[in-house]
Every structure is written in C-alpha cells, then in structure tokens.
Amino acid sequence: MEVDALLLSRIQFGFTMAFHIIFPAFTIGLASFLARLEAQWLWTGNTMYRNLYKFWVKVFAVSFGLGVVSGIVMSYQLGTNWSRYSDFTGNVLGPLIQYEVITAFFLEAGFLGIMLFGWDRVGDRLHFVSTCMVAFGTLVSAFWILSANSWMQTPDGFVVENGRAVATDWMKVIFNPSFPIRYAHMVMGCFLTTAFAVAGMSAWMILRARKEPPEKVAGARLSMSMALWFAVICAPIQAVIGDGHGLAVLKYQPTKLAAIEANWDRQANMPLLLFAIPNEKEERNDFEIGIPKLGSYILTHDFSGVIPGLKDVPRDQRPPVWPVFYSFRIMVAIGLAMILIGFWSLYLRWRGTLYTNRTFLTCTMLMTPSGFGAVLFGWFTAEIGRQPWIVYGQMRTADAHSPLTVNAVTTSLIAFLIAYTFIFGFGSYYLAKLLRKGPEPLEEAIRGGDVSQKPKRPLSAVDEDLKPNPA
Secondary structure (H helix, E strand, O other): OOOOHHHHHHHHHHHHHHHHHHHHHHHHHHHHHHHHHHHHHHHHOOHHHHHHHHHHHHHHHHHHHHHHHHHHHHHHHHHHOOHHHHHHHHHHHHHHHHHHHHHHHHHHHHHHHHHHHOOOOOOHHHHHHHHHHHHHHHHHHHHHHHHHHHHHHOOOOEEEEOOEEEEOOHHHHHOOOOHHHHHHHHHHHHHHHHHHHHHHHHHHHHHHOOOOOHHHHHHHHHHHHHHHHHHHHHHHHHHHHHHHHHHHHHHHOHHHHHHHOOOOOOEEOOOEEEEEEEEOOOOEEEEEEEEOOHHHHHHHOOOOOEEOOHHHOOHHHOOOHHHHHHHHHHHHHHHHHHHHHHHHHHHHHHHOOOOOOHHHHHHHHHOOOHHHHHHHHHHHHHHHHOOOEEEOOOEEHHHOOOOOOHHHHHHHHHHHHHHHHHHHHHHHHHHHHHHHHOOOOHHHHHHOOOOOOOOOOHHHHOOOOOOOOOO
16 A cells, blocks of 8 residues: 555544544443433432542533533634535534534533533522533534544535535435434443443542442442443444444445445345455455354345445555454444443442442453444444545545645644644543542532632633542
C-alpha cells in the first residue's frame, strides 16, 4: 500500500474520529443516567441518589468537555483534507450538521450551566428539567449525526446536478433507509457503554474497599445495581436491534454484508463462520470454522436463504475483507459477554452475593471498557465496510480527497498525535483521579453541601481535592 496524502488523511481522520466517538458514546448514556438519579432522588427523597448524582456529574463534565474538544477538529478536516467530498455533499449534509447546532448544541448550552452549577440557585424541579434537557440534547445530537452518516451509507432523496448532490426530498434525506435502525443501534450502544462503564467502575470501588463496612461503599453498590439492571434488560434488546440492522445491510449494502461474512460466492445454506482467514488475493478463505446453514438463517431467517458474495462485484468495488470480518466478530463477542454478565448478575442477586462475589466483581471491572470497544469495532465495521465509497455508490473515497502534499498531511497528523496525547492523557488522568476518590461518604454529603452564592468558574464543577476517600 502506497503511503500517499490520501492514506495519511484517512489515518488522520480515523485516528481523530476514534478518539472522539468514545466520549459521546459515554456522555449520551451518562446524561440519561444522571436524569434517572435525580428523578429517583426527587421521587424517594433518598439522599444517596443526590450524592451519586454529584459524583457522576463531575465525570460527565470532564467527558463532555473532552468530547467537545475532540469533535471540533472533525469539521475542519472536512474542509482541509476532504474538500471535494464537502463540495459534493455540502448541499445535503451541511444543513443536517447545522440542524444539530441550532437544536442540540443550543439546547445543551442553554441548560448545561444550570445542570453543573445551578442546583443552589434554582429549585430542585427546575434543576431536574435542566438535566433532562441536556440528556434530550445528547439524543438530538445523535439523531442528526446518525442521519448524516446514514445518508452516506444509504443515500436517498437527492439528485446530482453539476457534480453536486442536491436534496429533492428532505424527509427521504433525513429518514434515509438505514437511519432508523442505525440510530436505535447506536443509542442503545451508548446506553450499554455507560452501563458497563458505571458498573465496572463501581465494582472496582467495591473491590478496593472490600475490607471496609458495606455502608462505606453504599453508593458504589447502588450505582452498580442500577447499571446491571439496565444491562439485563437492554443487552438482549440490542441483540434484536442488531438482527434488524443485519437485515438492512443485506438489503441495501450486500457487498458490505459479504465482506462481514467473508462470503466469496453467492450461495444458499451459508454457514455461520465463527472464525476464518480471508485470502483476498485468492478470493477464498484459507481456514474456516463454521456452523452449517446458520449464517443464512440469521441473515434471512431462512436456512436456505441466498447470501450475496464478494465475487458478485469487481475487485475495485469491494471493501477490505479481513478488518470488516474480524471487527464485526469482536463486536458480537463483546455483546454476548454483556448479555452473560447481565444474566450472571441476576443469578447472584437471587443468591444474595452480587456485591461479595469477587470473581463476578473482577469480571465486571474488566468489562468497564467493553462498551467503548463495541462502539469502536462496530464503527470500523460500518465505515470500512462502506469502502471504496465515501457516499455509497455515488462517490469514491479516493475522489473525495483534497489536493494536498504528503508533507502537509504528515505535519498535521504529527501535530494531532502530540496534541491528543497531551490533552487526552491529562483528561484521562483527571478522570482516574475522580474515580479513585469515589463518591463522598453519605454522612459527609448530608453534613456538607455547597451553598455559596458566589459566581462559579466553569471548571469548578470538578475543582476540588482529589485525594481518595478513606474508604
């Protein structure tokens, strides 16, 4: 593979996007978790819920800030590195991105300050409304971003005039064929990312304080319990949504599906490949482990269903097979592990050992990054599987690149690597310090409380002594 400006630009965009996507994936779910905590506090009057809110909102503030910083560079790269793509799609995707700004960004900006700094200045119910508006704003933001990205996967509602895409039906543009199922799949993935991050971090706090009295980790126990209840319910639902997503890919992007399954020849009774070594040069798999006929049944709900093959299209219209094939299987494996952890937690609840089984707590802690991994590998599957198209069937990635030199892209890539290492290294360190400190012991939270009427600085939401609690 030749190292040219196109390849370096793809590496740069993939690198920055991979960093960015993990933060919205976490904050979308965490904002809704915060709304649930505050609702429980208002409903029950249990101070534990407010105490947990005040702890997790600090994690949210740092993660939200890192997400905003990492997202800003996306728009600039579209203009600097992918100007031909912007020229072709600007009339369609430009308004969609603008709709995100004037709806989601304005909604979040309007209520985020009240959510972070206003609890001592507004009533409890108004503060709860602010939290709900921020949570709703994250879902609206995901709506427009997934609509734009799904249009690139299954473009609809447009015509090409003078080399540019022009919208003819905005409802078809926004609600393009793959959008509804992809939006549901992504949002549920964000919720599961948060659920396992919260459960894993809480399990770590419990393990770290296992010799302390249970009341010292009551907040961590409650957080883990709430997160695992969500996992029990929603991980299986995500599997059902994923099945619907697979049917949509079969219908609208058959070549991508063939790459996901490493299926070279169109065939009925296709096996479900658990493992294979794709050989793109020879157009076959060198080694396979599969379950006969199950692949056709999963993808078509018919054991004799016909599945398209990669040989149905020329070589230059196929995506790279091995990264798509393996990324999809890693994502599925993580999803199955989530379902297993959820049902294991049910069994331990029944036994009364949910918070004392060290093996389970350790496994839950190790699952902390699982949601982030699932989101990343799902994104790899979707975006690499779309290749060689940047707009499926309309514009190739190679034709979307700006006329840049290798030196120019190399310089910017190195600058991004240095900046991201510093910014996200510091942010990750700060998050680790917050988590190590843990929630305040409940008795201290009841005695304390910030009642100062002085104006607050933006970083004061997380500006405090980060020494760990004695627990």
